[in-house]
Amino acid sequence: MISLFPALIKTVQAYARHPDPRVAAANVIALLVASNQPFYPFYLFWLVSPDITPAWFTFLSTPFFLAVPAIARWNTVAGRGLLPLAGIGNTVLSTWLFGAASAVEIFLVPCGVLALLLFRPGERWAGLALTALAFGVFLGLPDAYGPPLARYDAAEYAALARLNVISAGALTAFVALMFSGLLAQAEQSTDAAGDKKAR
Template sequence: MMSPLGTLVTAIRGYIRHPDPRVAAANAVAVLVASNQPFYPLYLFWLVGSDITPAWFTFLSTPFFLAVPAVSRWNGTAGRALLPLAGIGNTVLSAWLFGTASAVEIFLIPCGLLALLLFRPQERLAGFLLTALAFGAYLLLHDAYGPPMATYGANEYAALARLNVMSASALTAFVAVLFSNLLADAEHSAETSRGKKTG
């Protein structure tokens, strides 16, 4: 009999599975981000103390991340597009809540990277538009957020910035490894196909 944890893992794997490897990659990243969001208030409490009110509003984006695999079943392109859109929306919301001193805008980098990687050459316009949206959000909104919901001291902002930089770097590295594996699988398939033709 499978344990509850095993049942949950199997259910998650089934939820993110998709025959299109790029869609499956988007699904995996989306569920990973959503599964990490509940820990953010704990990180914030540890870093800056008891005033973690802004953290609760970041959960507004969680349903959009969780919806990516479901949307992908309906339309793979829409599901792939939803991931960077949810990431950009969450980053803009977080920058407004915490202020730009938190360095949370650095998450726009993996959002733009995902937009470029998730779409094939013939779909490149969609990727370019989403990437332009990510960097446009920084260029147009960075100085326009106004006072954040909560303000912290210099040490707290430095700690929050370190957390966001490390988290964004880890996410970017995960995306790089994920797509490196996709490329390796494609190369292996191509070699196998050539071997069958010459055999």
């Protein structure tokens, strides 16, 4: 069983790999989100409430996150666009499931950030459209969800909001670190090219 783990890691790495660094970043982030989704019901149970019924419906978005690398091999713009789009869809679903008091809408922030970072200047229309969608959802849907699937008391909602804020913050920080690394690599390549020309 243990011997299967390295093989699984290699398979996942091969699935996420792409020569375009922005696409590779989208693939890694999508697979990271998908791999964390199975743990959400446990976090909910340990930190919020034994009523984790709504959490099972969040798995409806998992196939979309898992499909990002496959779609990106077919069309890189579509693959990168699917990541923030799946995140926005999952956030809308989760807000209906848990209610706005859960602060789950905070995940629209990393969705918007991703949309702005994943596309090049010539593809900026896609990033701006997805960012506008994220903010449009935040501004336009607060009163459209209706009653949530589950209801929690004030203390449980406070714990759930804290969990979502920490999770969204950690995801945003991971995205920032990943793209900071890509920027550093690009700068090193530029410096190396400049050194060669100077010789």
